[in-house]
Amino acid sequence: SQTIHQWPATLVQPVGSPLSLECTVEGTSNPNLYWYRQAAGRGLQLLFYSVGIGQISSEVPQNLSASRPQDRQFILSSKKLLLSDSGFYLCAWSDGETEAFFGQGTRLTVV
């Protein structure tokens, strides 16, 4: 069966520090991968999605970047965090047609 792993679960980082969140998928190949952010009490905002290795589409210009170095690995990064980067970050995968599955999320607080 397919599983998705996302870590860490919680993170507190100072302003200006770098960020690296990792997401890996097991049990499937060539998944569509997504990074979402959810601010407190708000909906899901699509940040990046990828349909293959090295293929990244950015939905919102911001302080973040994403990479897909392997088929089932998706990394969200920042060189210098801002206070506004705080939020709940969710990784998801899908086959492009049916339901999407989410990781358990990373709650990031920038202080």
Place this chain on the structure above:
Amino acid sequence: RKEVEQDPGPFNVPEGATVAFNCTYSNSASQSFFWYRQDCRKEPKLLMSVYSSGNEDGRFTAQLNRASQYISLLIRDSKLSDSATYLCVGYLARQLTFGSGTQLTVLP
């Protein structure tokens, strides 16, 4: 205009009530649709898929109206445990687009 729009609520209903959520989408080429449920501080989880013919799962009924470009979710005999945020989701060109979610609170 957002590609997928939902009434954010909140909807506060008593136990046993019937509640309906609607979601509209702007791109007629959108393909598959789903309803997700998100509990506070948790990841979204699939509630049900949505088909043009309508589909039912226990107390939940989902319907897709392609002519009017909306999807709906009906919850009958609501339970306290139904309290959550409900998200509608559409696919377009293999990209998932989420509505902002509708918050439901079922009151005792």
